[in-house]
Amino acid sequence: xxxxxxxxxxxxxxxxxxxxxxxxxxxxxxxxxxxxxxxxxxxxxxxxxxxxxxxxxxxxxxxxxxxxxxxxxxxxxxxxxxxxxxxxxxxxxxxxxxxxxxxxxxxxxxxxxxxxxxxxxxxxxxxxxxxxxxxxxxxxxxxxxxxxxxxxxxxxxxxxxxxxxxxxx
Amino acid sequence: xxxxxxxxxxxxxxxxxxxxxxxxxxxxxxxxxxxxxxxxxxxxxxxxxxxxxxxxxxxxxxxxxxxxxxxxxxxxxxxxxxxxxxxxxxxxxxxxxxxxxxxxxxxxxxxxxxxxxxxxxxxxxxxxxxxxxxxxxxxxxxxxxxxxxxxxxxxxxxxxxxxxxxxxxxxxxxxxxxxxxxxxxxxxxxxxxxxxxxxxxxxxxxxxxxxxxxxxxxxxxxxxxxxxxxxxxxxxxxxxxxxxxxxxxxxxxxxxxxxxxxxxxxxxxxxxxxxxxxxxxxxxxxxxxxxxxxxxxxxxxxxxxxxxxxxxxxxxxxxxxxxxxxxxxxxxxxxxxxxxxxxxxxxxxxxxxxxxxxx
Numbered sequence: 001x002x003x004x005x006x007x008x009x010x011x012x013x014x015x016x017x018x019x020x021x022x023x024x025x026x027x028x029x030x031x032x033x034x035x036x037x038x039x040x041x042x043x044x045x046x047x048x049x050x051x052x053x054x055x056x057x058x059x060x061x062x063x064x065x066x067x068x069x070x071x072x073x074x075x076x077x078x079x080x081x082x083x084x085x086x087x088x089x090x091x092x093x094x095x096x097x098x099x100x101x102x103x104x105x106x107x108x109x110x111x112x113x114x115x116x117x118x119x120x121x122x123x124x125x126x127x128x129x130x131x132x133x134x135x136x137x138x139x140x141x142x143x144x145x146x147x148x149x150x151x152x153x154x155x156x157x158x159x160x161x162x163x164x165x166x167x168x169x
Numbered sequence: 170x171x172x173x174x175x176x177x178x179x180x181x182x183x184x185x186x187x188x189x190x191x192x193x194x195x196x197x198x199x200x201x202x203x204x205x206x207x208x209x210x211x212x213x214x215x216x217x218x219x220x221x222x223x224x225x226x227x228x229x230x231x232x233x234x235x236x237x238x239x240x241x242x243x244x245x246x247x248x249x250x251x252x253x254x255x256x257x258x259x260x261x262x263x264x265x266x267x268x269x270x271x272x273x274x275x276x277x278x279x280x281x282x283x284x285x286x287x288x289x290x291x292x293x294x295x296x297x298x299x300x301x302x303x304x305x306x307x308x309x310x311x312x313x314x315x316x317x318x319x320x321x322x323x324x325x326x327x328x329x330x331x332x333x334x335x336x337x338x339x340x341x342x343x344x345x346x347x348x349x350x351x352x353x354x355x356x357x358x359x360x361x362x363x364x365x366x367x368x369x370x371x372x373x374x375x376x377x378x379x380x381x382x383x384x385x386x387x388x389x390x391x392x393x394x395x396x397x398x399x400x401x402x403x404x405x406x407x408x409x410x411x412x413x414x415x416x417x418x419x420x421x422x423x424x425x426x427x428x429x430x431x432x433x434x435x436x437x438x439x440x441x442x443x444x445x446x447x448x449x450x451x452x453x454x455x456x457x458x459x460x461x462x463x464x465x466x467x468x469x470x471x472x473x474x475x476x477x478x479x480x481x482x483x484x485x486x487x488x489x490x491x492x493x494x495x496x497x498x499x500x501x502x503x504x505x506x507x508x509x510x511x512x513x514x515x516x517x518x519x520x521x522x523x524x525x526x527x528x
Binding site: 016017020021024025029051052053054058083086087090091101102103105106109120121123124125139140142143145146149152155156159 | 174175177178179180181182183184185186187188310312337343354356403462463464465494524
């Protein structure tokens with residue numbers, strides 16, 4: 001049996017960037033390192049229940065609790081609002097193709113609720129499959145499917161309000 | 170041209186999500202490795218959620234006739250059965266014509282309830298592939314309700330007053346209607362961005378380019394092996410079995426590729442013949458099985474049921490061997506989940522009305 005510390009180190013090496021990305025999307029870059037550190041501290045304490053094969057959904061579920069327990073809602077909102085302004089600023093400054101769409105979709109995302117943003121970005125940015133994303137947010141896959149439908153719809157609506165119709169069709 | 174808001178969002182992933190001073194994660198870069206086609210996978214994820222295996226059960230080939238009992242003498246080994254299926258997989262004419270090609274699957278997974286009995290939650294998934302650009306392609310998912318898992322479970326359910334809604338307790342609590350709710354969910358899909366091989370997206374063009382020679386197909390599939398993980402097996406042979414069976418059951422490939430896929434399975438160690446079995450719709454076929462270790466969920470028998478006389482894939486079943494983690498409540502030998510491949514149909518009908526998020 002592998003040494004616990006070795007396994008843990010391997011899990012950290014494999015997944016800390018993904019936990020960091022999730023943390024940035026939830027509380028912004030300034031607080032992300034704290035969230036990553038706390039998440040892996042919890043993971044170490046609860047090593048026995050850390051899934052060995054595919055720990056990412058479990059780690060993100062821990063990170064999600066860390067975010068909620070550590071920062072009050074208004075702190076999270078302010079931090080993530082600043083973060084999203086930075087995203088949009090970067091996208092506008094980017095000279096690549098599709099600049100308008102990138103900035104617009106980020107602006108539309110910024111208009112959604114924290115929950116909707118999480119549902120959408122778990123799949124689109126963090127590379128989770130819906131079953132794994134459902135594990136993170138703590139609902140059944142069936143429920144996740146329905147909630148993702150609704151979040152998508154709200155993102156499309158938000159985007160439609162920001163952009164003239166012909167941009168997309 | 171279709172537009173997918175989640176693709177758009179994936180493309181807009183901010184660089185600030187990556188830690189400073191380190192190269193961005195290849196896994197995270199949009200389009201390189203991302204969740205399998207989203208809503209459709211969400212639909213598919215329901216299929217085998219209990220087994221933790223995403224399967225967009227889908228096949229555009231196969232016979233619509235129930236499998237006749239295999240002619241005697243029956244082939245003895247899994248390899249022989251699979252090779253018989255390979256040999257016959259080119260014999261059946263594909264469904265052609267019509268405005269749409271409709272391919273469907275029924276799937277189900279066992280869940281525990283607070284009454285101490287278990288039920289099988291069921292669902293129908295259909296893909297409506299438009300034949301012409303004048304129509305759009307759709308995915309349609311219809312919950313089919315639930316049924317007690319066994320005769321004993323049915324008796325226990327009846328003893329509880331045959332409730333119309335049962336309270337599922339794991340993996341997450343929710344209320345489940347026994348009768349089909351009669352709702353359909355759906356979405357427009359882009360067939361070019363629908364499919365996945367393993368956990369990597371694959372285009373129809375790439376599927377069309379898969380080799381028809383068994384060794385070459387095996388190599389082409391193994392090129393996509395990155396160590397597995399997530400909901401894929403990490404063992405190389407288990408991974409190859411999973412992906413190859415997905416080629417057979419879930420993906421629109423040519424009959425020649427399907428034949429080669431049977432050959433690949435026949436060459437894998439640990440694949441055993443189970444003889445004649447019936448699937449969850451009572452269709453008779455031959456089954457081969459392998460054992461798959463699933464991260465955090467223990468060990469399962471994966472059973473592929475097919476008709477060796479036509480090469481048509483019929484079903485995939487997961488049965489508990491040594492269940493663990495969130496599936497630890499399953500008993501050894503018990504059916505955990507299934508997916509039935511339904512015969513593809515050509516139709517001039519319109520897709521059914523659906524509850525849709527965006528249109």
